[in-house]
Every structure is written in C-alpha cells, then in structure tokens.
Amino acid sequence: MTSSLEATLRERLTSADRALVGGWVCSGSPVMAEIMAGSGLDWILVDMEHAPNGLESVLAQLHAASAYDVTPVVRVPVGDAVTIKQVLDLGAQNLLVPMVSSPEQAREVVACTQYPPTGVRGVGSALARSGRWNRVPGYLAEAAEHVALFVQIETADGVERAEEIAAVEGVDGVFVGPSDLAASMGRIGQQTHPEVVDAVHRAFAGVRAAGKPVGVNAFDPQAARAYLEAGASWILVGADVALVARGAEKLAADFIPAEPRDEQNTQE
Template identity: 60%
Template structure:
C-alpha cells in the first residue's frame, strides 16, 4: 500500500508542485454531500472548518471519505490549538491542518508538537486504531508520519502580525493562513477587511512568510481582493464558502420573484 493516505497527499505537496495560486472553498455545512459537490467543482483545495461550523469528528471523517476520490486537497481547521483535538483529527486521516488563533512563536511551536510523535512532539500513539495509518497497514507510519502532514498556523490578530517573523521561523511550521475578518476586529475596524491598515497587515504577513521560505495563504471571499492577494504572492486563497454561496444564490433567486428585493448582505467573512 502506498504510504500516502490521501491520493493527492497534503497541502504542502500541492503547493510545492503548483505553478499558480491555489483557490479553495470552505465547507461549513457539515454535509458530506455538499463536500463532495464542492470537491468536484474544480477547486484546488477544500477548507473543512470545525471552528465556526457544526462540524465534529464524525462529520469530518465522513467528508474526508466523500472527497477522497476527487483531485482536491482537504484541509481541516480544528476549533482550537489543542493537542488532544489535533491528535484526534490526525488519527482520522487529516493530513493538512490550519490551526486558529496563533499569536506567537510559542503557540506555533505547541501546534507543531501536537502534530508530531515523541520524541519531537507530543502526539499520542494509536496507529493500530487509526485511519491515518490504515490501522497499521501503512509501513513505517510512525516514523514517517511527519512527511504527510502540513501545519499551517493562522495569523488573525494584530499581535500575530507583530510576531509574524518569529511565527514563520518556527521549525515545523509549513506556512500561515491569514484571516482578515478577525484581524480587522483586533485592529478596531471590525467588518472592514479592505481597510488599508488590514490590507497592509495582510501584505506584511505574506511577505514575512515568503522571506522565510514558507507558504502564505489568506481568506478573501471578495474576488477583487482574492486576485490582488494572489498577485501579491499568496500561495493559496480561500475564495468562498458553501453556506455563503447558497445564501447569496437563494437570495438572488428569491429576489427575482419578489417585488421587495433583499438588501445586500455584508461582505464580512
């Protein structure tokens, strides 16, 4: 059996081989059916979110299974930078993680440690019980698991931007993912992801990652912003979400049959 768990391996492998910025879509509905629809849409990666969505371990497992046959890289965000929760997602077979709310190098190092077996880290050993190792059917999984795991840490606070050089220098961190919504809130301009100060912080973080030889991603549901960040060097960009796409499409359809069109929804994400 091949050592790689998922057919297209992890996000860092996809980024290493990419000749363009990778566009991804969030899957927040906790639905394997919707995940499979999104997986076949042509995106490069899927962002299965368990921080702001009703996803749990069983939902995430079902979605990993649903998208496995598609040429797309699944990426999972746990709710918190917690070694127990991270261990459980890794055992499910998650290979690419985005860890939220990492504000300094110490927190980044904790995220890395949670993803690595001792002596390098603190990941609990349960490969005989875990899908990640195919229940010990994958030779040398315990000694080579690190090769299959991508660790992205999320820059989404003003404090994190101030510490971004130290964060991206943390051994084992493959890159960052920037969240302009929380970043805007932390900078006192909540809901204004396009505020010049927020954009400057995003660009600073992208440049810091690139200078350190690490990958940089950003969330940008607005197409103009997404393309501008791609042009600025972002390696991967979250360009939409299943629930947001459904909300906007159903509003537009309803409005086409109604004399009272709904007001435009805010662009916050």
C-alpha cells in the first residue's frame, strides 16, 4: 500500500502565476480551520505562537483542512528541535519559524527539519503521520522534498541581514512580520508607519536578491495591496478570530439600540 503527500508551499509558490493569498487560523478550532480552508484562500496559517494550539489541536486542524484545495502552514512557537520534530511528525509539510534574525539561527532551524547526516531531526516516521506510517515509499531518504521551511523576519536586525538569512540552503522563503518589526523599531502598534513600511521593503529586496520568495502579514487592505505591488509572493490578509470579532461587533451595532444619553451627566 502506498500513499502520496500534498504539494508543498514551496512547490505552489514556484508554479504560481500570482501571489498566494492566505488567512490566519488562531482560534485553535478545527471547525474554524475547515471554514477558512474551504473559503477559496490559497493557504492557511495554523498558529502555535500566539494561539491556544497544542499538538492535538494542530493535528485536528490539519485533518480538517486536508479535504480542501488549500495549503496549510504551521507556525511553530519557537525554532527548537523538539517542537519542530513533533510538528513534522504530525504531518505538517510547511513550517513557519518566527523570530529568525540571523543566518546562524536560520541554519539551526534548517538542521531541525532534516534527518541526519545533514540535520538533527529525530527518526520516527514509521510511527507518525508524516510518512503515513511507512506508506510513503522512500520517505526517510526523500523527507526534505516533502517539507518546506519558511522563516520569519520580525526585527530590525533581521531586516539588515535578510539576504544572508534567505540565502541559507534549506530556507525556502522568508515571511516578514510588521507587528514585531514595528515593536523592535520603537514603533509598537504602528505597522503602517512609513519607517516600518520602508524596513519591510528593504527586507523584500534582500530576500529577492537571494532568489527566494518573500511574504508578509498585512491585515490592512491598503497595506496588503501595496505590498503585493511591491512584490510579495504570498500574503496573509485576515484571521478567523478577527473576522468573527468584527462580524459580531457589526451585528451588535446593527441590532442593539445605542444607549440613550444621560442629559444630566452631559451638562455637568
């Protein structure tokens, strides 16, 4: 019996004739993951860094997304060997590792995704969904072909070394995070500040100079379109929890009468 694996995000980016548009899944819910997966988006990001996700919930979301023509990416909370090994064994083929600010960090992360002798990934595919319990012929020898690794630049130091980071062998692309980047620049909460946008563009230039695809997170529609025009190959434009929050607020505003003003208080 044999089983095939899905195309990686690396392969989809290589063959795409336009930027790939994605949505964040931060709820930890497989139902929300399935809703996002079936929406028509190109890819979804299952987040373990800023969301209530553990191994079991990530697995459930990968199962939910598997029925749809969408590419799931899992963002691990940290680029350590144990976490990466466990998430890969779940069958995640596309990883995003946050807070990579140097080529040295990038090389360490690459090693975590590859089996010896080139890496340090623990061998357990016969027991795991990654190799479909030994149903994928030659998985151990060809595992690197089934895994796509992307690193996230989120600091001013990372921007300055973007080309070096992207050039590391085994890094398939770079994703820029304007929120943490803004914070590292002393502009917390100001993702669209001109200085922050300029830093994102400099990161874009460095990554492209290394010949790798570059992506970015941009929930503001105007910013998202501007980054697409600036050459982003893949982009996040919204999140499940934010969509629900704004939708629920609109329902409340549409159907609940505004509180009457207290004339006495307004005159004091």
